[in-house]
Amino acid sequence: MNPSPTSEPVRFPRTRSPRNRRPLRRVLIGALVAVGLIVAPLAPAAAAPSPATDLDGACATLRVGGGSSNYVTRGTLGYGTSGSAASATKIRFEATALGRYRLIDHKGSVLYLSILNTVMPGSSYGDRADWTVTRDGGAYQIAATLNGKRIGSFFGTLVAANGSFTLVHATGCANVSDVATGVRGTAQPAVNPDGTLNGFIDAHTHVTAAVGFGGRMRCGTPFHPGGVEEALEGCLSHSAIGVSGYLGALIAGTDPFMDYRGWPTFKDWPTPRTLLHEQAYFRGIERAWLSGERILNALLVANRIICEIYPDKVTSCDEMEQIRLQARYLRDMQDYIDAQSGGPGKGWFRIATSPSEVRQIAAAGKLAVIVGVENSELFGCREIHGVAQCTTAQIDAGLDELESYGVSGIYPVHKFDNAFGGTRFDAGTQGAAVNIGNKVSTGHWWEVEACQTEAHDNEQPLRSDEIAALLGSSGLPAGTIVPVYPEGPVCNIRGLTDLGRHLVDEAMDRGMMIHIDHMSVKTADAVLGLAEQRGYPGVITAHTWSDRSMIARIANVGGFVASYANAAHTQEGRPGFLDEWRANRAAAAPGAITAYGFGSDVNGLGDQAYARDDAAQHPLVYPLTALNGATLDRFTMGQRTFDINVDGVATYGLQADWTVDVVQAAGAEGPLLRQQLMSGAEAYVRVWEAAIAW
Numbered sequence: 193m194n195p196s197p198t199s200e201p202v203r204f205p206r207t208r209s210p211r212n213r214r215p216l217r218r219v220l221i222g223a224l225v226a227v228g229l230i231v232a233p234l235a236p237a238a239a240a241p242s243p244a245t246d247l248d249g250a251c252a253t254l255r256v257g258g259g260s261s262n263y264v265t266r267g268t269l270g271y272g273t274s275g276s277a278a279s280a281t282k283i284r285f286e287a288t289a290l291g292r293y294r295l296i297d298h299k300g301s302v303l304y305l306s307i308l309n310t311v312m313p314g315s316s317y318g319d320r321a322d323w324t325v326t327r328d329g330g331a332y333q334i335a336a337t338l339n340g341k342r343i344g345s346f347f348g349t350l351v352a353a354n355g356s357f358t359l360v361h362a363t364g365c366a367n368v369s370d371v372a373t374g375v376r377g378t379a380q381p382a383v384n385p386d387g388t389l390n391g392f393i394d395a396h397t398h399v400t401a402a403v404g405f406g407g408r409m410r411c412g413t414p415f416h417p418g419g420v421e422e423a424l425e426g427c428l429s430h431s432a433i434g435v436s437g438y439l440g441a442l443i444a445g446t447d448p449f450m451d452y453r454g455w456p457t458f459k460d461w462p463t464p465r466t467l468l469h470e471q472a473y474f475r476g477i478e479r480a481w482l483s484g485e486r487i488l489n490a491l492l493v494a495n496r497i498i499c500e501i502y503p504d505k506v507t508s509c510d511e512m513e514q515i516r517l518q519a520r521y522l523r524d525m526q527d528y529i530d531a532q533s534g535g536p537g538k539g540w541f542r543i544a545t546s547p548s549e550v551r552q553i554a555a556a557g558k559l560a561v562i563v564g565v566e567n568s569e570l571f572g573c574r575e576i577h578g579v580a581q582c583t584t585a586q587i588d589a590g591l592d593e594l595e596s597y598g599v600s601g602i603y604p605v606h607k608f609d610n611a612f613g614g615t616r617f618d619a620g621t622q623g624a625a626v627n628i629g630n631k632v633s634t635g636h637w638w639e640v641e642a643c644q645t646e647a648h649d650n651e652q653p654l655r656s657d658e659i660a661a662l663l664g665s666s667g668l669p670a671g672t673i674v675p676v677y678p679e680g681p682v683c684n685i686r687g688l689t690d691l692g693r694h695l696v697d698e699a700m701d702r703g704m705m706i707h708i709d710h711m712s713v714k715t716a717d718a719v720l721g722l723a724e725q726r727g728y729p730g731v732i733t734a735h736t737w738s739d740r741s742m743i744a745r746i747a748n749v750g751g752f753v754a755s756y757a758n759a760a761h762t763q764e765g766r767p768g769f770l771d772e773w774r775a776n777r778a779a780a781a782p783g784a785i786t787a788y789g790f791g792s793d794v795n796g797l798g799d800q801a802y803a804r805d806d807a808a809q810h811p812l813v814y815p816l817t818a819l820n821g822a823t824l825d826r827f828t829m830g831q832r833t834f835d836i837n838v839d840g841v842a843t844y845g846l847q848a849d850w851t852v853d854v855v856q857a858a859g860a861e862g863p864l865l866r867q868q869l870m871s872g873a874e875a876y877v878r879v880w881e882a883a884i885a886w
Contacts, residue, residue: 300366310349372475390874395752411468415474492563492597600880659674754789755776
């Protein structure tokens with residue numbers, strides 16, 4: 193990876209150059225080492241020097257030891273250690289984590305430690321091609337991360353031996369694949385002169401979903417120690433010969449026979465509908481940050497039922513285990529971006545656990561990443577036939593654990609009824625599938641009643657055909673009786689339970705943000721009633737999963753309103769972002785909504801924004817001026833260049849383009865929308881501050 197603009201230049205110390213060794217003896221024994229007939233002796237490990245965390249993107253030659261004129265060179269059998277400065281192999285350091293690197297020689301080969309303890313050139317990254325680099329004064333030690341074996345010179349050959357090196361600055365190293373953000377120019381400051389944040393918030397993302405759902409359901413990752421080629425490599429399992437090809441077709445209507453390959457061609461993915469493929473590579477997030485994104489809400493996501501149904505998994509399906517794994521993964525992502533940026537704390541991607549940290553991060557010009565949780569069985573609090581499977585003590589301990597991860601917001605209810613309350617039904621065919629999941633999780637189907645007000649949950653299929661068609665692969669026993677629902681608006685009979693009230697009380701006492709999306713009308717009404725009664729502002733709707741009647745109540749209590757980052761106008765049954773923005777403002781009291789946010793739900797099994805239907809007639813013209821004044825060229829990954837007018841938000845790299853697109857599509861209201869979006873991060877932080885101070 194190339195160092196980011198914030199990286200400090202790497203400077204290599206120079207040392208003296210003494211004697212050579214006898215060449216014939218070196219060549220003979222070096223050859224024996226190379227074929228494994230002699231293994232270099234390993235000295236006892238010395239006291240650990242300091243990690244070398246500032247080498248990403250460095251180009252250097254390796255001089256053996258601190259008092260030698262011998263350099264590492266590439267030979268016919270691995271690498272020699274008796275070369276001259278002129279013949280030295282130029283090696284590029286590419287960070288894989290803090291203090292760890294890929295080493296790439298001038299031919300583009302990746303250095304790896306063979307099972308014979310010799311260092312060899314390879315064609316791709318793997319466990320044996322990851323190196324931990326430490327520094328002791330001007331000397332560097334390089335050890336295989338896999339087993340801790342340091343490398344050095346043994347009779348003229350680079351092998352496992354406790355050696356050290358001087359790094360001599362060089363030019364002309366091999367290039368490596370990377371993704372450019374396509375952002376240039378001078379942007380507005382991240383903080384206004386009055387100290388308020390200047391930028392937008394994505395209030396609903398799932399950047400850690402790659403390791404959720406058992407760890408194999410999704411193809412691709414937002415970062416990878418092996419670089420973009422590994423992060424966005426295609427997955428054969430997600431093609432027609434793999435189960436994920438058909439699962440993707442079921443979930444998103446995609447073609448199971450599409451080209452599964454990713455980097456560098458990206459022929460058939462990503463698109464706004466390829467929901468089982470990575471859509472938030474970190475360079476795309478970086479593009480959004482450079483274009484004005486100040487806060488990204490990273491929701492750790494889990495669903496036990498989906499995980500158990502999917503046949504290929506490498507992690508536990510227990511939802512809290514999935515949350516723990518993703519909390520660690522988010523920290524790893526921060527460390528990886530730090531490693532790309534010059535060392536600990538130097539990266540632009542910073543996890544914030546308090547409003548004050550958000551403000552500090554913004555003042556430093558970086559992206560504040562806040563942490564939330566969205567899952568259906570929080571703390572294992574299922575209900576089975578109406579009987580709760582957890583206690584108040586488990587809830588309190590669970591909240592303590594979440595706070596230790598920096599979690600600041602929770603979804604008490606997600607896709608299924610649980611011990612806290614009833615869910616807001618999904619609609620249509622997807623609703624039928626989720627209803628089956630509810631049956632598996634709780635032992636009962638969704639149960640409905642006539643709504644008491646105009647507010648309602650999503651309508652259900654009038655006939656049971658859609659549910660019946662899905663039962664064959666559900667795991668439910670043959671002969672299972674499917675429900676038949678009345679025509680028209682219906683409401684879930686389940687509302688906030690006593691355990692749900694306890695959870696909400698505890699969350700309020702801790703100043704946590706409470707997401708009411710996915711709650712049934714009854715549940716949301718009760719939660720908002722508590723917030724209104726107690727004057728608690730920390731409530732939020734982030735991605736168009738609440739009845740419109742709830743919007744005014746959220747705004748009036750001082751909460752935060754955002755809506756799904758769909759295309760500007762309603763199309764294919766998905767409500768347009770502008771339509772939602774206007775309707776939500778109209779639903780609230782005049783002046784109650786002065787700032788606004790969006791929730792992309794990226795990687796969350798929900799479509800991203802399609803290209804506008806009228807994009808051909810009224811295209812967004814590149815280069816774009818981002819909302820913060822930076823200039824946006826088209827976003828390119830590998831051999832594919834994306835255009836919002838054609839591709840929609842196929843990948844998070846186009847989320848910044850989308851903000852420009854919806855502002856332009858707003859016409860005369862564009863300046864107001866821009867102002868409200870660019871005030872969104874500040875408004876969210878103020879709500880969070882008020883919730884903590886409550």
